[in-house]
Amino acid sequence: MKWLRLALQSAVMLAAVFAGVRFAMGRSVVSVETWCPFGGLETAWSFVTHRRFSCAAGELNLALFLALLILTLLARKAFCGWVCPVGALFEWEGRLARRLFRRPGFTGLVRVPPRVDRMLKVVLRLAVLAVVLTATWTTGELVFRGYDPYYILFSAHGHDVQVWSYAILGGLLLSALLLPMAWCKYLCPLGAAIWPFAVAGRLRLARAASACTGCGACDRACPQALNVSGVTEVRSGECTLCFECTAVCPSEGALELRWTGVKR
């Protein structure tokens, strides 16, 4: 499963690079933005009120966003851990940081107290989402393209990408070394938008206390730095069902994927 996830992440990333370069070279009229589900949310207001799309967004963005909501209701943040190329990049950077700084888990050099971490995940990310949506819905333009790591990375120096865009990207890449997945945890507006759906997600990892040895390998393997070994069911809206925890668990049957609300 680990290799399948890596293959899917790599394939999506390569496809995004390929699409961006082809568009930049004038070989294709379809830009890399066409495949972004967040574009669907950005254009939702314009679509509902005027039956028109904002800026470069189109029907595929909207369909992908709705499909993402359904996926999230079933499989939590699987999109973030299996598909999103920005999430993949920051996760790989987290792995690099773990080796560079010889850290046992995805904790990074900067330690954020749990209370602050929880507050930032909710308040800061929702604030980013509110600002982006307000600006986009009122202007009808994708005004935050120049700040969006997905667009900066994969548009091959697309429209709206300026020198400062690369400075922002550099800052985000640096922050991911110090604090793994910082963008995903504290800033990603798409993550904020799907978070309530992820909390309600039906597929969850369950830990059987009777089979668990309490070694903590699952905690150290979790790219989101979730506390897996201390709960009977991973209910966090940040779980991407990446199965890094199940892959390292030495005790068979200690961690299982379960449908919640469905009796045997």
Next chain:
Amino acid sequence: MKAPLWIVPALIVACTAAAAGGARLFAAPSVTREFAAAAQGTVSRRVVFVVSGVRCVDTAEGAARQFSGVPGVLSFAAYASRGRVEVTYDAASTDVPALIEAIEGPVYDEATQEFRFGVYAVREVDGEKVDQRSR
């Protein structure tokens, strides 16, 4: 109830396929223009272009302006995310080559008060690729 791990990638593939297949349900234009009402007896035809340069609402509006004043053009609709432009025209007053000439013509930039060339290029006409080298 226990679930197999493969259910997650299977759900991802299913949702992506459903989005790709169902996107057409939400098809809506980025820009529409009505240039003239078709007179009685007009033989109106529709042609679909794929145009590089049409990538957002602003550039689609620019493409629509290329047709203002062109005789025989009745309506215009652009789907920016796909670079798709649909033009309805009066077959007695104009034809497809004239429409291509109109959209690929110089674009007046109000900000610089200069004409810009090669802003729009027609890549496909009614699903047929246009060979750029032979033009």
